Amino acid sequence: MRKVYLAGPEVFLRDAIALGRRKKRLCAEYGFEGLYPFDNEAVPDGSEKRLDLLIYRSNVAMMYDADFGILNLTPFRGPSADVGTVFELGMLAGLGKPVFAYTNDTEDFLVRVKRIDAVRFDAASNVWRDSEDMAIEDFGNTDNLMIDATLAEQGRSVLRRGVTGERRFRDLTGFEACLRLATDIFTPNIRNSLR
Amino acid sequence: MRKVYLAGPEVFLRDAIALGRRKKRLCAEYGFEGLYPFDNEAVPDGSEKRLDLLIYRSNVAMMYDADFGILNLTPFRGPSADVGTVFELGMLAGLGKPVFAYTNDTEDFLVRVKRIDAVRFDAASNVWRDSEDMAIEDFGNTDNLMIDATLAEQGRSVLRRGVTGERRFRDLTGFEACLRLATDIFTPNIRNSLR
Numbered sequence: 359m360r361k362v363y364l365a366g367p368e369v370f371l372r373d374a375i376a377l378g379r380r381k382k383r384l385c386a387e388y389g390f391e392g393l394y395p396f397d398n399e400a401v402p403d404g405s406e407k408r409l410d411l412l413i414y415r416s417n418v419a420m421m422y423d424a425d426f427g428i429l430n431l432t433p434f435r436g437p438s439a440d441v442g443t444v445f446e447l448g449m450l451a452g453l454g455k456p457v458f459a460y461t462n463d464t465e466d467f468l469v470r471v472k473r474i475d476a477v478r479f480d481a482a483s484n485v486w487r488d489s490e491d492m493a494i495e496d497f498g499n500t501d502n503l504m505i506d507a508t509l510a511e512q513g514r515s516v517l518r519r520g521v522t523g524e525r526r527f528r529d530l531t532g533f534e535a536c537l538r539l540a541t542d543i544f545t546p547n548i549r550n551s552l553r
Numbered sequence: 554m555r556k557v558y559l560a561g562p563e564v565f566l567r568d569a570i571a572l573g574r575r576k577k578r579l580c581a582e583y584g585f586e587g588l589y590p591f592d593n594e595a596v597p598d599g600s601e602k603r604l605d606l607l608i609y610r611s612n613v614a615m616m617y618d619a620d621f622g623i624l625n626l627t628p629f630r631g632p633s634a635d636v637g638t639v640f641e642l643g644m645l646a647g648l649g650k651p652v653f654a655y656t657n658d659t660e661d662f663l664v665r666v667k668r669i670d671a672v673r674f675d676a677a678s679n680v681w682r683d684s685e686d687m688a689i690e691d692f693g694n695t696d697n698l699m700i701d702a703t704l705a706e707q708g709r710s711v712l713r714r715g716v717t718g719e720r721r722f723r724d725l726t727g728f729e730a731c732l733r734l735a736t737d738i739f740t741p742n743i744r745n746s747l748r
Contacts, residue, residue, distance in 0.1 A: 370687035372678070410692040414702030435666070435683070436631025442697040444636045445643040452647020471630070483567070488630070492565035492722075497605040502637040507609030527687075 360544050363421050363450065364394045366430025367440035368527050377528060384530060388537040390544075393420040421449055425544070426456040428536045431501060431516055432527060433463050437470045438501050451508050458539055459509055460532025461500050462521035468496045514539065555739050558616050558645065559589045561625025562635035563722050572723060579725060583732040585739075588615040616644055620739070621651040623731045626696060626711055627722060628658050632665045633696050646703050653734055654704055655727025656695050657716035663691045709734065 362385055368377045378394035385392030395417050406412055421427070427450040431439040438444070439461070450457050463470070468486060471477060476489045486494040499506035500516045509515050517536060521529040557580055563572045573589035580587035590612050601607055616622070622645040626634040633639070634656070645652050658665070663681060666672060671684045681689040694701035695711045704710050712731060716724040 367687070370689075372682075372686055372688075408692075408705070410690075410694065410698040411702050411705060414698060414706065417699065435633065435670075438630065438636040440697070441633040441636055441639045442699045444639045445646075445697070445699040445703070448640040448643020448645075449647040450643075451640075452644040475630075487567075490722075491567055492562070493567075493569075494565075495605075497603075499605065502635070502640070503605040503609060504612065504637045504640040507606050508640070510603070510606060511609065527685075 359389065359391045360425040360540075361391045361393055361423060362540065363424035363427040363446070364392050365427060365443045365446040366527075367432065367434040367443060368430060369395050369442075371527055373528075380530060381533060384534055384537060388541050390537070390540065393424055395420070417446070418449070421446060421453065421455075424450075424455065426450075426458065426540060428533060428540070429457060429459040430527075430533065431459050431461045431505065432521075433461070433470060433501075434527075437467065437474060439505065444505060447505060447508060456512060456540075456543065457508060458514065458517075458536035459505075460517040460519065460536055462519055462526050462529055462532060463500070464518045464520040465500075466496075466498050467501050468494055554584065554586045555620040555735075556586045556588055556618055557735065558619035558622040558641070559587050560622060560638045560641040561722075562627065562629040562638060563625060564590050564637075566722055568723075575725060576728060579729055579732060583736050585732065585735065588619055590615070612641070613644070616641060616648065616650075619645075619650065621645075621653065621735060623728060623735070624652060624654040625722075625728065626654050626656045626700065627716075628656070628665060628696075629722075632662065632669060634700065639700060642700060642703060651707055651735075651738065652703060653709065653712075653731035654700075655712040655714065655731055657714055657721050657724055657727060658695070659713045659715040660695075661691075661693055662696050663689055 364381050375396050378396050382392035429443050429447050434440040471494050477486050480487045486496055488494055495503055497503055506516055517532045519532045559576050570591050573591050577587035624638050624642050629635040666689050672681050675682045681691055683689055690698055692698055701711055712727045714727045
């Protein structure tokens with residue numbers, strides 16, 4: 359059974375473990391095994407005192423083990439996705455693994471920055487600038503170009519869906535759409551031919 | 554000559570190209586060739602219309618070409634580092650390349666989130682929570698644990714230095730400290746033995 363690494367800022371929710379279980383159940387329905395950061399609850403074995411390093415090693419081991427990743431890129435504490443999730447997107451791409459991604463925010467990156475900062479259009483250089491005079495990307499992407507282009511290079515895009523309030527980090531409609539896309543790619547026939 | 558990929562949010566500054574030249578000159582002083590995203594200014598060749606994809610491909614090609622990376626993880630548009638830079642940290646780690654990093658902010662991640670958000674200590678679960686009730690990491694790190702742990706696993710830490718105002722994204726003291734660390738590792742003797 360193909361394994362999928364599940365990344366997203368929902369690990370910071372109070373109900374992180376329950377949400378992980380929901381994601382893993384959905385994975386199973388689509389024929390995949392979901393690997394969720396809380397699975398290997400890092401337990402110090404005495405040789406390493408730093409809990410953060412134990413969590414890191416557990417997550418990295420799961421990424422190496424995974425056949426592909428599904429990432430929740432919903433904006434978190436600012437106009438961009440959670441940096442932990444983005445790090446994992448980069449690592450999965452560096453490892454050459456397919457990635458699928460969703461965000462529970464429909465807006466373009468530029469629109470979101472406009473909402474939270476005093477931006478202005480710099481006609482001389484033909485770019486929007488934030489209050490620190492730094493250019494704001496305007497490619498119609500959901501986030502920084504390195505993120506959207508990773509998906510585009512694999513023939514996909516970051517799936518967008520507008521979800522607000524309590525369900526913003528919990529709605530799994532986009533997640534399930536990613537699973538559906540993954541089954542299109544990892545069909546049994548393709549799976550067998552790859553072995 | 555060893556090549557180093559130079560990542561950071563300074564690419565969004567008005568003087569991004571001048572700053573890249575300064576970084577590359579410093580690299581040369583330490584015996585390295587700096588690869589800066591603005592070097593290969595993406596010029597559409599007609600086969601690909603999307604400028605963001607051209608920039609992505611150019612950056613990824615430079616990361617594959619580089620022997621190691623130096624990343625500017627100064628907080629950008631929120632409590633965390635620029636997601637483009639963090640993506641590149643993840644990709645370099647996935648490619649198995651050494652990374653060095655600096656931030657022009659001395660504070661721990663938790664302290665920074667406290668400054669910009671209404672946080673409270675949740676005694677029942679023994680964690681700090683932000684205004685969205687999401688846990689805030691408290692490992693004494695500069696940022697999300699995946700970032701600091703990447704450096705720690707390579708025997709290093711994110712170098713911190715407090716720089717405010719105009720120089721926050723321009724001061725290269727931490728950058729030069731990374732170069733010095735890199736020369737300790739990539740000495741001529743080690744370079745020759747690796748060939």
